[in-house]
Amino acid sequence: MLDYETFKKVLFKLDPETAHHAAEFSLKVLPYIPFLNEYMKRRNFITDAKLSQQIFGLTFPNPVGLGAGFDKNATMIKAMPALGFGYTEIGTMTPRPQAGNPKPRLFRHVEERSIQNAMGFNNEGAYAVVKNLDKVYPFNIPVGANVGKNKATPTEHTLSDYKTLINKFKDISDYLVINISSPNTPNLRDLQNEEFIAELFTMAKELTKKPILLKIAPDMEAQVAIDLCKTAVENGAAGIIATNTTVDYSLVSNPKEIGGISGAVLADKSYELFKAIAQELFGKTILISVGGIADANEAYRRLKAGASLVQSLSGLIFEGPSMVKNINEGLMELMKKDGYNNIQEVIGSDLEAKN
Secondary structure (H helix, E strand, O other), X not given: OOOHHHHHHHHOOOOHHHHHHHHHHHHHHHHHOXXXXXXXXXXXXXXXXXXXEEEOOEEEOOOEEEOOOOOXXXXXXXXXXXXXXXXXXXXXXXXXOEOOOOOOOEEEXXXXXXXXXXXXXXXXXXXXXXXXXXXXXXXXXXXXXXXXXXXXXXXXXHHHHHHHHHHHHOOOOXXXXXXXXXXXXXXXXXXXXXXXXXXXXXXXXXXXXOOEEEEEOOOOOHHHHHHHHHHHHHOOOOEEEEOOOEOOHHHOOOOOOXXXXXXXXHHHHHHHHHHHHHHHXXXXXXXXXXXXXXXXXXXXXXXXXXXXXXXXXXHHHHHOOOHHHHHHHHHHHHHHHHOOOOHHHHOOHHHHHHO
């Protein structure tokens, strides 16, 4: 098998978006090459009861999921076990097809192991994605659907977009995520206010009993984030995902002045906000941490801070197809070292130690 570090040198000579399309093509065809798919699954998919959890009435065989933004159109779901993921999140989908922002809109910060994207919810639209999901759902790992408003939808009609999306995906995904935290749709982050969130989740719980989570941005004061998350939970949100990409361009040495940054440089910023939210909401809702997670130590830090699950996306680009295996094997080593018998004992252990 070709060493990923060697392959990465070739991949990184390509424009980032071209490289993404190449990766997408590879993962779309992988399930149709049974010997390779099974080899990768045996190599990467860790099956150990110590890592398994029941959440939302679903079995998550391990706590590491693919974050939204990679599989925008639900074309790569079948390949996720071969990469080791315990669950996957597709999207972000909008009601109508959307081309996204002008190119170039995806940039690497290689030395800082980070990505800057200004994609702008480019996707084929809800109707097309539902057709793709129909071919695979239900799947053998949980599948979440991350949804957002169309750029052209006026702010006053935003609720209508989310109503359409919830109705489209509620019966063809295991959970839904409301994305109002991307920096790449004009005025979207303005919806991160208590009034809109209360109205949104009140509407959502009337449409479905399926778990619906709120994904928040890292670029706000901790107390503001806590209040927003509390409002979401009080009005029916089943969980919080923290955090989306950041517009703190000071984190990288040569930033573009567009889009959001993800990857290693986001780790501490994302962790600190997640920790503040968990101190208020741990035990009251499901918490998922994302942002700069690419190794076992970082995943373990988030679990101990109160995350039931973690997600990675940019890390996959830099670490390659063995990333999730390495995280899960590393988690089990850390658990053994600290005397934990299963992952449930790890989750929130930092918080419990302080009480």
